[in-house]
Amino acid sequence: MKKVVDVSIPLGPVHPCWKEPARVKCETRGEKVLAAEVELGYMKKGIERIMKGRPWQEVLFLAERVCGICSVIHNMVFIEGMEAVSGIAVPDRAAYLRVIVNELDRIQSHLLANFSFCYTIEHETLAMYLLNTRERAMDCLERITGARVNKAFMIPGGVRFDLRDNDRAALLTDLDWIQNEVDRYTRMFDTGPLIATRTKGVGILTQEQARIARAVGPTARASGIAEDVRLAHPTYRKLNFAPLVRMEGDNHARIMLRFGEIFQSIGLIHRCLSDLPEGPIRGGGTCGAGETVSRGEAPRGELSYFILSDEYGRIVDIAIRTPSIMNIDACTHFMLPGVTSLADVTSVFVSADPCIACNER
Amino acid sequence: MRSVFWYLREFLRVPWIHAFLFAKTAPLLTPPYFREYPSLTDVECTHCFSCRMICPAPGAIEVLQEGGAWHPVIHRGHCLRCGLCVEACPEGVLSSGRILRWQEEDRTSFHATFHIAVDHTKCMRCGNCCVSCPVNKEQDPQMASGGHSSNDEVIMKIAGGKHTVIHEDRCVGCRTCEGACPNSAIQVARILEGLQGVAEG
Numbered sequence: 001m002k003k004v005v006d007v008s009i010p011l012g013p014v015h016p017c018w019k020e021p022a023r024v025k026c027e028t029r030g031e032k033v034l035a036a037e038v039e040l041g042y043m044k045k046g047i048e049r050i051m052k053g054r055p056w057q058e059v060l061f062l063a064e065r066v067c068g069i070c071s072v073i074h075n076m077v078f079i080e081g082m083e084a085v086s087g088i089a090v091p092d093r094a095a096y097l098r099v100i101v102n103e104l105d106r107i108q109s110h111l112l113a114n115f116s117f118c119y120t121i122e123h124e125t126l127a128m129y130l131l132n133t134r135e136r137a138m139d140c141l142e143r144i145t146g147a148r149v150n151k152a153f154m155i156p157g158g159v160r161f162d163l164r165d166n167d168r169a170a171l172l173t174d175l176d177w178i179q180n181e182v183d184r185y186t187r188m189f190d191t192g193p194l195i196a197t198r199t200k201g202v203g204i205l206t207q208e209q210a211r212i213a214r215a216v217g218p219t220a221r222a223s224g225i226a227e228d229v230r231l232a233h234p235t236y237r238k239l240n241f242a243p244l245v246r247m248e249g250d251n252h253a254r255i256m257l258r259f260g261e262i263f264q265s266i267g268l269i270h271r272c273l274s275d276l277p278e279g280p281i282r283g284g285g286t287c288g289a290g291e292t293v294s295r296g297e298a299p300r301g302e303l304s305y306f307i308l309s310d311e312y313g314r315i316v317d318i319a320i321r322t323p324s325i326m327n328i329d330a331c332t333h334f335m336l337p338g339v340t341s342l343a344d345v346t347s348v349f350v351s352a353d354p355c356i357a358c359n360e361r
Numbered sequence: 362m363r364s365v366f367w368y369l370r371e372f373l374r375v376p377w378i379h380a381f382l383f384a385k386t387a388p389l390l391t392p393p394y395f396r397e398y399p400s401l402t403d404v405e406c407t408h409c410f411s412c413r414m415i416c417p418a419p420g421a422i423e424v425l426q427e428g429g430a431w432h433p434v435i436h437r438g439h440c441l442r443c444g445l446c447v448e449a450c451p452e453g454v455l456s457s458g459r460i461l462r463w464q465e466e467d468r469t470s471f472h473a474t475f476h477i478a479v480d481h482t483k484c485m486r487c488g489n490c491c492v493s494c495p496v497n498k499e500q501d502p503q504m505a506s507g508g509h510s511s512n513d514e515v516i517m518k519i520a521g522g523k524h525t526v527i528h529e530d531r532c533v534g535c536r537t538c539e540g541a542c543p544n545s546a547i548q549v550a551r552i553l554e555g556l557q558g559v560a561e562g
Contacts, residue, residue: 057553058417061441139392146396146458152443155555160448161460162467282469282557312476312550 006030009342013042017120017346020356022328026336026345033345036336038328040360047361051318056082056156056287059315063305064150066320067358069112071150072105073298074320079154081294081307086156088285092277094158095235100272101144101153103265107178108137109299110218110258110265113353117255118189120350121198126188133181140174143167158282168273175266186259199252203335203348206249213330216323217301219352222257223249229297239271251351258353287313298323300353322358396444399435399455406431406454410495412446414473414534414551422446424535445471469557475532476550477517479524483546488519490538490547496531 006029013021021042027035047066051059056079063078064071076098083090090098111134118127138148144167145151145160153159163171189195205215210223220227221243228243230236244260246253289311295304301323308317331352339348371377391397408424408431416422421439424431433446433455447460449471455461464470488508491497494516497504501512508519517526517538524547534551 053548055551055553057415057445057551061417061443142392143394146394146444146460147442150441150443152445157555158557160444160469160555161463164463280557281467282555284472284554284556284559286474286552286554312552314550 011345013039015346017350019116020354022354022356024332024336024345024349026342028342031341033336033339033342036332036345038332038349040328040356042360043357044360048318048320051315053314053316055312055314059318060155061150061152063320064152066361067298067322067355068149069109069355070105070298070300070303070358072102072153073296073303075152075154076102077294077296077298077303077305078307079156080296081292081305082156082287082309082313083285084292084294085290085307085309086285086288086313088157088287089283091158091280091283093162093279094281094283096272096276097144097159097163097281098154099235099239100163100269101141101151101159103268103272104137104141104144105151106265106299107262108134108141110262111137111182113299114189114255114258116353117251117347117350120347121195123192123195126185126192126195129181129185133178133185136174136178136181140171143170155282156287157285158280162281163276171269172273175269179263179266182259182262186256189259190256196252198344198347199255199351200248200250202251202344203331203339203351204248204250205330205335207247209334210249210330213333214326215301215330216326217298217353218254218257218261219327219330220301222246222253227302229295229302233296236268239268239275241268251347254351254353289313298358300324300355300358301327320361322355322361324353324355324359327352328354328359394459396442396458396460398437398440398442399433399444399447399457401432402454402456402461404452404454406433407452408495409451410533410535411449411451411471411473412455413536415445415449415471415553417441417443417445449473467557468559469555470559472554472556472559473534474552475529475534476552477526477529477532477538478548478550479526480546480548481524483544484524485544485546486519486522486524487543489541489543490524491515491518493537493541495535495537496533500531 009026009028010023012023023039025037026033047062051062063074066074111130115127115130142148145153205223207224210220210225224247226243226245230241246257291308293306304321306319310316335348412422412433418439418441421436423434425434444457444460447455447457448464491508497515500514501510504510510518516528516531534549536549538547
């Protein structure tokens with residue numbers, strides 16, 4: 001039989017470019033990648049099993065710890081699921097505060113994803129600039145919620161803390177600063193000739209391929225699919241949210257789309273702050289029995305929780321589906337095959353922003 | 362030659378030389394709004410066990426009696442710094458970041474009700490739960506090791522060879538019984554509700 005594959009090259013699970021362990025096995029002929037396979041399962045934690053039999057005040061913290069980068073959306077989707085199960089209404093002010101914290105979390109997550117990409121293509125200067133900007137977003141979150149990573153901000157029927165006037169002023173100052181900085185870095189990224197050689201036309205995911213692989217989030221939106229779960233969220237509807245879409249489907253489009261979404265998030269926070277109604281932040285209400293599927297748009301795409309609870313509000317069964325698994329699939333089957341240089345394998349994999357901790361929870 | 366001039370012009374500036382000689386990173390300070398590990402205020406603890414009831418981390422908080430005075434003890438390796446105990450404490454014994462002050466300003470609180478569920482197929486009537494219960498101990502200090510009692514004011518006791526819950530309303534949700542049960546037969550469901558503008562109690 002004719003040998004078509006020269007070398008099978010494994011990358012990872014411990015790789016300097018990746019923040020979390022995963023193994024990408026590439027079948028190559030020369031430098032060209034013919035096929036790829038992603039091997040997961042290096043950090044299974046079994047969080048869903050630990051959640052069973054516990055009330056919301058314990059599951060909330062476990063849900064946050066599914067993913068360290070997008071902890072707010074896990075908190076939000078779980079709590080909205082519990083509210084849907086028990087018929088709890090959220091006060092308007094609390095709903096707006098939730099959106100503010102969620103969008104701040106999206107800003108820091110996208111900045112981290114873009115940092116990670118710039119670091120992978122060895123543009124460390126831009127990477128460090130982005131990481132420095134992310135610190136300011138983390139400070140905003142810390143000022144509102146009291147913690148940087150695991151905020152535990154939302155509870156059934158509202159949020160835990162109100163937004164104070166001086167914190168609001170500081171938030172606006174910080175947002176302006178972030179906007180100026182990210183604007184500069186976006187231009188640097190967009191116009192950099194060396195960055196263009198590593199990003200434009202590399203790792204292309206066409207619209208049909210994205211549909212076949214069920215890609216979600218920025219990966220799908222960079223391939224021309226205008227899908228966003230925020231479109232169905234009542235608070236985002238009030239804010240006239242419309243998703244950003246790019247048509248190219250390459251590395252450059254995915255990173256630029258995330259930069260675009262940072263500006264969009266800043267705009268959403270500004271709109272929330274100007275529309276922020278007065279009133280209570282907690283409406284009360286106890287959790288009860290029921291079964292639901294709750295959805296939300298994580299920074300990486302659609303996140304869904306299947307929740308089954310008993311009459312005392314304890315979790316009987318829970319299943320989490322995180323966005324990264326579909327994006328990893330799209331990456332394995334469509335982005336990586338055809339990549340002409342092995343050096344681009346890492347950058348293509350990172351450009352899909354795979355969150356392994358989310359995936360394996 | 363031009364580059365030499367450029368370098369001279371760039372680096373022979375007072376701000377640059379000053380920055381070069383006296384470069385110093387700002388000291389790392391914990392900001393006042395950071396939710397630190399809960400610390401004790403001067404308020405006296407009434408050992409209502411609200412903090413134990415709400416704590417999501419196993420083994421993070423205990424309420425102990427030393428020299429006649431009760432006080433909560435935070436185990437730092439277990440604490441998540443979620444700040445729920447600070448919010449749940451009706452007296453304000455604990456403090457963390459700005460939570461206590463904000464709670465007083467916003468009049469936010471948590472209200473909890475409890476349900477004690479015993480799996481009778483697992484329960485072997487040892488009475489450990491009844492003896493370990495701190496509320497039982499106050500109601501009936503003489504409760505025997507088997508969990509038998511002639512007092513009907515206790516939360517639960519072993520009566521007629523069966524675990525009997527009498528006063529579920531007196532439960533404070535501290536989950537001491539869950540820890541004392543050798544068979545994991547007893548579970549206390551804590552139904553928690555976040556409130557605002559309602560008087561505590």
